[in-house]
Amino acid sequence: MVIKSLLLSLIFFLAGLIPVFSQEKPGEKPGDIVAGSKKVETCLGCHGIDNYKTNFPELYRVPKIFGQNVGYLMASLKDYQSGQRKNPVMVATAKSLSDQDIKDIAAYFSSFTVEPQKSLKSIENKRAQDIIAKGNCMVCHGDDFSQNQDLSIPKLAGQYADYMFASLKSYKNNDNIYWGRGNAVMAGVVKDFNLNELRLVAHYISQKAGTLQTLQHSRFRSK
């Protein structure tokens, strides 16, 4: 009995550790997947519908966020909160979230890990590969655009092409009050490429096998 309860407390202890993020300060609560699952109902109205489109500032699909890296989910939500990212819907959404909500929600969406899907079709494309080489994309985004050492860098493989094109353009545009992103790293990357090149590379990466998904419903799971 004693051993059993020791084991049980060990399991609970470890389960509590799973969602812990790297930069936890003492006294702060780590992100909690189950708590997160109860805070995402509104998100699913857009992020839970396959191919759901937004029409601002142009028509493109709402990004896949199930399976995205935890640190990146938190960083992007904080950037919408601070105005570093300027999409009006996401700014309003992020401003309604507390720091704890952001941690829980990021823990929830990042917990959906699946095997990479197959690449959609043959994706040999010399021009896209040249752009990737010139932009050193794989140094940060990983060889397969799906695994990063640094969880604050987004997974890209299998993300919607039109969304990635819009996001790449937005790193070029930070002077509009409703639209644009201020991230200095990606601003430095995209300035070397024209829009045709960015469209091409977004399309190419979207066809790679990845683990990002759009799921219809929150599948309440406890880990």
Ligand code: HEC
């Ligand atoms: C009305 C539709 C809508 C709702 C509701 C919504 N989003 Fe979004 N979300 C978007 C759009 C559109 C974008 C892309 C914005 C951009 O271009 O920067 C986005 C972007 C994001 C991103 C950045 C993804 C990336 O790859 O950079 C995250 C994270 C995110 N949303 C999380 C959430 C969360 C969490 C909720 C609920 C609390 C939510 N969203 C609710 C439409 C929505």
Ligand code: HEC
């Ligand atoms: C020095 C590291 C670095 C390099 C090189 C780099 N990226 Fe990024 N990339 C990042 C980081 C960090 C972010 C997150 C920025 C943010 O928070 O908005 C990002 C974001 C993105 C996004 C937005 C994803 C989303 O979900 O909104 C796309 C698309 C992207 N990068 C494509 C590329 C491509 C294509 C290249 C090469 C041409 C490239 N990146 C090179 C670090 C890098």
